[in-house]
Amino acid sequence: METRKRAFLKVIILGDSGVGKTSLMNQYVNRRFSNEYKATIGADFLTRDVTVDNKLVTLQIWDTAGQERFASLGVAFYRGADCCVLVYDVTAPNTMDSLDAWRNEFLEQADPLHHDEFPFVVIGNKTDIQAKSEKNSVTQSWCSGKGNVSYFETSAKNGSRVEEAFQTVAQKALEQDTELTKEAYPSPIQLPQDNNKSHEGCSC
Amino acid sequence: MENTQEFWERHKAKLNECLQFRQFEEDVASFRDKAERKIEWLKGKMYDTGENVKQADSLIRELENFAEEWQEDFEQGELVLRRGKNLSNGRHFAGDAIRRKSMEIQSVYDQYKDVRKRRRQILDISRVLHKEVENARKWCEEGKYLLANQQLDSCKSHEGAEEAIINIDAFLKTSSQLEIDISEEIQQLFEGMKILENIKEALQTVEDVRTMCENRKVQIKKSVNNLNKRPVEIVEPEPIASKHMNCKSDSDTKVYKRSCKMQELLKTEMTYVADLEDILKGYYYKLDDSDMEHIIPKELIGKKDVLFGNLKEIYDFHNRIFLPELQNCKGLPAEIGKCFINRANDFHLYGVYCQNKINSDALYHQVGENNQFFRECKRQFDINKNENTQCHQPQMQPVETITLPLGSYLLKPIQRITKYHLFLSDMLEYTEDDSECTAQLQEALNAILELLRCVNDSMHQMNIVNFPGDLSDQGRLLMQDEFTITVYHRKQTIADLRVKQRNRHIFLYENSILFCKKKVDQQQRAYFDFKSSLKITQVGLTENIRGDERKFELWSGAREDVYLIQALNQQVKDKWLKEIKKCLTHKFDHIQVLK
Numbered sequence: 001m002e003t004r005k006r007a008f009l010k011v012i013i014l015g016d017s018g019v020g021k022t023s024l025m026n027q028y029v030n031r032r033f034s035n036e037y038k039a040t041i042g043a044d045f046l047t048r049d050v051t052v053d054n055k056l057v058t059l060q061i062w063d064t065a066g067q068e069r070f071a072s073l074g075v076a077f078y079r080g081a082d083c084c085v086l087v088y089d090v091t092a093p094n095t096m097d098s099l100d101a102w103r104n105e106f107l108e109q110a111d112p113l114h115h116d117e118f119p120f121v122v123i124g125n126k127t128d129i130q131a132k133s134e135k136n137s138v139t140q141s142w143c144s145g146k147g148n149v150s151y152f153e154t155s156a157k158n159g160s161r162v163e164e165a166f167q168t169v170a171q172k173a174l175e176q177d178t179e180l181t182k183e184a185y186p187s188p189i190q191l192p193q194d195n196n197k198s199h200e201g202c203s204c
Numbered sequence: 205m206e207n208t209q210e211f212w213e214r215h216k217a218k219l220n221e222c223l224q225f226r227q228f229e230e231d232v233a234s235f236r237d238k239a240e241r242k243i244e245w246l247k248g249k250m251y252d253t254g255e256n257v258k259q260a261d262s263l264i265r266e267l268e269n270f271a272e273e274w275q276e277d278f279e280q281g282e283l284v285l286r287r288g289k290n291l292s293n294g295r296h297f298a299g300d301a302i303r304r305k306s307m308e309i310q311s312v313y314d315q316y317k318d319v320r321k322r323r324r325q326i327l328d329i330s331r332v333l334h335k336e337v338e339n340a341r342k343w344c345e346e347g348k349y350l351l352a353n354q355q356l357d358s359c360k361s362h363e364g365a366e367e368a369i370i371n372i373d374a375f376l377k378t379s380s381q382l383e384i385d386i387s388e389e390i391q392q393l394f395e396g397m398k399i400l401e402n403i404k405e406a407l408q409t410v411e412d413v414r415t416m417c418e419n420r421k422v423q424i425k426k427s428v429n430n431l432n433k434r435p436v437e438i439v440e441p442e443p444i445a446s447k448h449m450n451c452k453s454d455s456d457t458k459v460y461k462r463s464c465k466m467q468e469l470l471k472t473e474m475t476y477v478a479d480l481e482d483i484l485k486g487y488y489y490k491l492d493d494s495d496m497e498h499i500i501p502k503e504l505i506g507k508k509d510v511l512f513g514n515l516k517e518i519y520d521f522h523n524r525i526f527l528p529e530l531q532n533c534k535g536l537p538a539e540i541g542k543c544f545i546n547r548a549n550d551f552h553l554y555g556v557y558c559q560n561k562i563n564s565d566a567l568y569h570q571v572g573e574n575n576q577f578f579r580e581c582k583r584q585f586d587i588n589k590n591e592n593t594q595c596h597q598p599q600m601q602p603v604e605t606i607t608l609p610l611g612s613y614l615l616k617p618i619q620r621i622t623k624y625h626l627f628l629s630d631m632l633e634y635t636e637d638d639s640e641c642t643a644q645l646q647e648a649l650n651a652i653l654e655l656l657r658c659v660n661d662s663m664h665q666m667n668i669v670n671f672p673g674d675l676s677d678q679g680r681l682l683m684q685d686e687f688t689i690t691v692y693h694r695k696q697t698i699a700d701l702r703v704k705q706r707n708r709h710i711f712l713y714e715n716s717i718l719f720c721k722k723k724v725d726q727q728q729r730a731y732f733d734f735k736s737s738l739k740i741t742q743v744g745l746t747e748n749i750r751g752d753e754r755k756f757e758l759w760s761g762a763r764e765d766v767y768l769i770q771a772l773n774q775q776v777k778d779k780w781l782k783e784i785k786k787c788l789t790h791k792f793d794h795i796q797v798l799k
Contacts, residue, residue, distance in 0.1 A: 041472055062619075076565065
């Protein structure tokens with residue numbers, strides 16, 4: 001019955017400052033990366049229509065750049081997310097070490113129904129600078145140890161693997177959304193009691 | 205007899221010499237007078253630069269004529285000098301005086317030459333500057349003409365839009381010839397003069413026209429985007445004319461990038477204000493709309509302030525104050541810095557908004573996104589949006605604009621407030637060799653980061669439980685962090701003296717210091733269980749504790765309760781000490797005033 005209604009999927013991008021969250025988002029939505037002028041924001045929140053399993057869905061992507069050091073302010077954004085993208089910089093190994101903290105922060109604050117099954121996509125960005133992450137194997141094993149986590153290495157600069165990564169994000173978000181809808185369904189519709197009738201006769 | 209004859213001869217010769225000398229003196233005086241008058245006249249006219257190239261040209265001609273006229277006088281002066289030389293060469297009784305007078309003429313004459321030379325220099329420089337200003341003005345006129353004559357309707361097709369953008373870009377490229385040299389030397393030379401004002405004005409107009417062009421490009425792109433059936437707003441990063449960039453020096457590139465940043469700040473600020481307006485029109489005022497009354501869920505009745513918090517105030521602030529002020533900065537980075545510094549206090553509106561967001565979320569969740577009222581608002585909202593897009597593009601097929609649910613829009617203020625510091629630090633990065641500008645931007649950045657820290661910290665206090673008083677009486681929350689503390693009570697017995705370290709979350713308010721224990725509830729959410737507090741008016745501080753630079757002491761009254769506090773590291777401690785001391789002095793001053 002919901003087939004005609006388009007799904008809005010909420011995606012949130014987390015990661016340390018400077019790993020390329022905004023650039024990834026702008027590359028994915030505008031297919032553009034500017035070396036000369038890097039937009040600070042680009043856009044507040046971006047949406048893009050994607051087809052997943054023959055279904056048209058709208059991804060609503062929230063960039064959290066600028067909020068990194070102000071965790072309490074991020075909380076409002078986490079709620080209701082259908083998928084969380086964790087980004088690190090392959091040329092800065094310490095940003096990979098933060099993944100754990102970001103994941104925990106997200107789970108604690110967003111508090112999704114099943115912590116272990118919530119979908120994450122980990123992105124190692126900036127492969128244009130360094131073709132392969134030193135931490136590739138570490139990250140791989142981190143991801144496989146955390147349940148529902150996929151891993152991509154991308155370049156927001158030349159667009160490499162960005163489409164694939166977000167396609168997976170959309171896929172996972174849709175699965176998560178359907179899962180939740182299933183669990184919440186069927187919710188009985190409460191019809192308001194029509195009390196007017198009993199008053200009808202008395203009013204005159 | 206002969207003696208008498210001799211005497212008369214000598215006397216006559218002497219009288220002649222006297223006459224010559226007097227004559228000479230007179231000539232000198234007359235020359236000097238004339239020369240000095242000319243010098244005065246030149247000096248008086250020195251900074252008359254004319255208003256434009258034509259006037260500068262006529263002033264140059266005037267100076268040339270003047271010099272020609274002077275030529276005659278100059279020749280006389282030469283004669284006088286030569287005569288003086290002849291006189292002083294013989295054994296003239298007033299030889300010394302004559303030489304002195306000659307030197308006088310020479311120096312006046314030299315002075316005249318200097319003044320004339322300087323006058324000519326100033327006129328030549330002025331002429332060049334006038335020419336540059338005129339070029340700049342001409343360019344601006346051309347720009348305005350170009351923009352005025354662009355048919356916005358023709359931009360409704362991709363081709364039309366592309367052509368319009370190409371035209372604007374081609375025009376913008378020609379601005380590279382508009383160099384106006386206002387070196388420090390020139391600034392000093394013309395300090396306080398109209399010509400400098402003209403230059404500045406011209407440069408500003410050029411900047412304005414550039415901004416107008418960029419804005420037009422954004423407008424065109426936006427309308428093209430609407431053609432593309434893009435949902436919600438897309439703010440495109442600015443394309444760069446890269447060929448143009450490469451031939452510029454590094455510092456030019458930085459200045460250029462900085463101006464892009466400022467434009468992005470301004471553009472996104474306008475979008476932000478428009479978005480807030482959308483929320484107000486689309487939802488906020490609908491709660492007062494009598495046509496909607498019958499579908500407003502009862503949970504929402506009288507709860508406008510809970511659902512929207514102080515969004516209206518935030519909108520008013522940005523719409524009436526902040527955006528106009530940013531627009532008034534005319535692309536001067538230091539001015540933008542000042543805007544943030546001056547308005548730092550107004551941004552505390554966001555603290556209120558963020559704190560209320562939790563209640564707002566709860567209410568929104570309770571009412572549900574899919575209730576009839578929200579659905580109707582969104583339906584009307586979508587219709588309005590689509591009408592707007594369609595009236596811009598009548599020839600196009602109707603397109604569906606998709607708007608996000610209210611919940612997404614309510615996040616906008618929180619997102620916006622966390623972006624300003626990114627803009628400011630980017631602008632700071634692109635600023636060099638301008639200490640005043642750097643200082644302003646740095647101060648602005650600090651102010652906005654401080655605000656964010658405050659807002660962020662104030663979110664924690666939402667979770668303080670078991671506090672016996674009223675948190676709102678404690679003033680603003682200044683700092684909060686985790687510490688290890690040891691408490692000593694004066695009245696405690698020896699048995700109590702076992703030193704027990706505890707982890708405490710400390711909240712520093714303007715009026716008091718709260719010690720809480722961090723706990724987690726069943727849903728693993730953190731909250732702070734209140735344990736004890738100190739009033740700022742009664743608190744004492746020991747800054748240094750021997751043996752550990754991370755430690756400091758707070759005590760109440762006459763050291764009845766002593767809190768030995770250990771920070772995570774020395775930086776944290778220093779930050780806290782600074783803030784606590786500020787509180788203490790502030791309170792002290794306050795008390796003094798009251799007395």
